[in-house]
Amino acid sequence: MGSDAIEKTSGRLQQKPPVALTPETESRVQAIGEAEILVGIPSYNNVDTIAHVVRAVSAGLAKYFPGRRAVLVNSDGGSSDGTPEAVSRAVVDFSALLVSDHQSPLQKIITPYHGIPGKGSAFRTVFEVARRVKAKACAVVDSDLRSITPEWIELLLRPILDEKYDYVAPYYLRHKYDGTITNSIVYPLTRALYGQRIRQPIGGDFGFSGRLTEHYLDQHVWESDVARFGIDIWMTTEAIASGARVCQSFLGAKIHNPKDPSADLAAMLMQVLGAVFALMEEHDKVWLDRKVSEPVKLFGFQYEVGVEPVNVNVERMIAAFQLGLEDLVPIWEQILGRGIVAELLPLRAASPAEFRIADDLWVRIVYEAAVAYRARVMPREHLLKALTPLYLGRTATFVLETQGLTTAEAEGRIEQLCLVYESRKSYLVERWHGQPQA
């Protein structure tokens, strides 16, 4: 397993031509030559936060990897607010950090990326630079982070360099109602499918080996939706499916620039679920035979910290679900089958006190949606967006069930859901093979 497995998988693929870099970047890469470590920061109009991220990365590299040649790559999507200038201006006062100033100087590459606009294309340029400089260990971090510290860099890179892992997923401390798509769908589904308990498969900040970088670059996905969105779950799933050695690092709380939480949930759900379901199709030979999941090594010192409070309006979520039940039943029946929709119908007039979508029912909904996505029972965009009220209904259930629980206790509730996903996997396998609903 591990690195050898990645190389074998890569070997089956046709070697792809190198990704085009701008002439300035090409000459910069040639001037740098080789580097052991590379940290990538994709950006688009992040002038408020990116300087802090660059300083944290610089300090982390200086503090924890003083003797190693390192490169920082800012892959920018055409920012108009001066983000690249902020990157080039950001400097760290090493003396204040009690770091010796006899460091190997950090090389910066600030480059625009080519291709379809999106985080995936930004990452592709980072991967290409990593390949050119023959980086042994790489990390990528979001450019809107406010809570990143130098320790993140060590935690994302050290397992690659010293422990020979290929992929480091982040492990954040989050509020119990933060990351509800991750908690109710992506984490339990990824765990049940691929057998690896990676708690934040779409975390956004990762570490990975040079060998895995080569593997990523050799995949034929860079003209697809992966280039636009879905790169996070793609990297995680591809790492597991290729047989790479994966681990997690505890990074503490993740605080990033506030985004409008109501910013088209349906589009967000479509992007995430579309990526997960597409990967299920691609890797079904990998997951169909996996029966159990196993824990994934977690590095870092774990601690409790206060997380930002999250306001939730349960009534509104239930109303959104009930509106769906009013109008989308024929569409849901096409996706999920009449049996499952019939089980939802009693919730049509349920009050918050009575409102519940049970774990088992929810798991079957997700599995049936995956099967329907594969069978293309309707345009895929419609299928995925039609799941939004169901997701809100399930989220309302989770909130109602965990009101008054601590974050740790709510985590136990998520663990229960994961076990249902795993115990019901045989149902998915049967349906995947085309057997009719029970």
Place this chain on the structure above:
Amino acid sequence: MKDFFDKALLAPLEHLGGQVLAVLPNVLAMAIIVGVGFVAAWALGHAVERLLRVMRLDELCNRLGINAALARGGVKADPSRIVGRTTYWMIVSFAVIAGLGALNLQPINRFAQSFLAYIPHVLTGGVILVAGYLLSNFISQGVLIAAVNAGLPPARLIANMSRWGVQLFALAMALEELGIAQSVVIVGFGITFGGVVFATCLAFGLGAKDLAKDYLERTLSNRPRDRAPDDLRHL
């Protein structure tokens, strides 16, 4: 007497016989063309039907909602059967027209020419109707889902309006293509479509004036929504 017999009786008969002999090859040709046409229609109709079944056209139409629409319209045959039978009758029609043309009669020739010239319009009109139907289903489904996700209670009404709007548009285009009362169709469509838009605006203005007022106030004064805040981060 013999002269009278030759002129009064045999001559017309000879003339008639000559005419019959002149037409007989054409009639024979018509019979052959029509007969071969029927056989070819039967063979091609069945071949097309079987080919479409192999290509799983019925499953595709089922996903697109065409089977359900046919059932709603009282059509029990599946799409493969319908296309097969349509092929059959088209070939039969061509064979009959070609057969009649073999008789070389002026009125029939004129009819055949105008019929053949009209066929492309019929086919184009049919394609417009089918495409309009499929497009209307796609759009109304998308509108319904988007309206539900936006929390609009009259979601189904909005979706149905979009469906009928597209279908009405397709029907008007198809009728125009067929040349049926072109000016009436265009004027009728214009009046109907304009009326629907006007009625919608009126209904929104009267029924949702508070909503519009609230929206404008919030937009212009940056006032937050009245409902309780919800800052769930889903990812």
